[in-house]
Amino acid sequence: MNDINEKSDTSDNNRARASRLDTATLSDALDRFGIVGQCTGIKPRDAGFRLCGRAWTILYGPPTTPPGTVGDYIDDVPEGSVLVLDNAGREDCTVWGDILTEIAHRRKIAGTVIDGICRDVSLCLSLGYPVFSKGHWMRTGKDRVQVESMQVPVNIGQARVMPGDLLVGDADGVIVIPRVHEERVLAAAEEIEAAESAIRAAARAGMRLDEARREHRYHALQTKVGA
Template identity: 75%
Template sequence: MSNTDKNVARAARLDTPTLSDALDKLGILGQCYKIKPRSSDFRMAGRAWTLKYGPAAKPCGTVGDFIDDVAPGSVVVLDNNGREDCTVWGDILTEIAHRRGIAGTVINGINRDTHLCLSLGYPVFSIDHWMRTGKDRVQVEATGVPVNIGGARVAPGDILKGDTDGVVVIPKEHEERVLEIAEQIEAAENRIREAARGGMRLDEARQVNRYHSLQTREGA
């Protein structure tokens, strides 16, 4: 993550449920369905570097030698069309990504060699993990293009945030407003907690802080 990228830093301070609520309020589909961390300890925030896979041709193309082109602080975003029968990420990529300071990896599909990402603390978010290689099964179709991750569109440069609850994408063109609303939601929920700790009834604290409208879509 760049030290000068203030919006990535803002996203890193927020959790995915809060960001999800802000996306809902704006009517933006940014929740990556079924994309989960390989460890509940994983946290990640950064801008998307994208790659799209397709079925292998004959002769077969490569699964990808792209890692040296990814800038430190970026999130590697791999769209393998949700395939769970072959992997597109393993231990060599994990080791190099960790060493290069890449923020994490998000896969619309599966990874393998999970032990290494766990031992290094390198954040990998995917549908699942399994050992079978993607070589001769899939190949790189394009890089730097919009991709589909768990039903959400991810374009190059979008912000991704991942934590225990999964991954959300914040479209670049809406990031300022999404982050602003998420910060407002977080502040309101903190006020509710403090009021309840001080003895106020929860329903009253929620009413005072307009809890039930925090996620309501704007204009609804």
């Protein structure tokens, strides 16, 4: 996996490490420690989209009377962050559209992850701005949902996300690495990646795949510690 937005925060070494790993490898590392960080059902709007950054979270809820806003927060989000929007998985109205995409892209935000849907997909595709969601549809969230709170714990595809957690997204979906566990998860993922690279190299050199896998403990790479 290529480095993703690494230059926007060169002081964050773990973010740079995460940007070099794919979600499949990180998923195996999470499994090793029994951590649920795989965001079920959250997919990129384009298979080429990739993101890596720290979570800046928003929780949505039902509207008040009169209703609050869906999204007047964008200018407060730091460059390089991943916007994480918890709309309780709703697919009947959106919380992200073309104005937010344009400004987020201009402000060099790393991407947007939504437990719910977005709209105006054509702009995120043309700009190359990464949006990951359950789907897309045109119906507005105005007067249907509102921002409940910001920078609080949220849920994305059955995975808990805290402000500042690392998120990585690619063609396979989105992974959340809890900040409190990121050092050991990243170390395990790097070990898994090295083992799989060694297996491929051995197979290319003529070794039988089953032998290469056995030599590098392929079938136990993701096994839960203590199992």
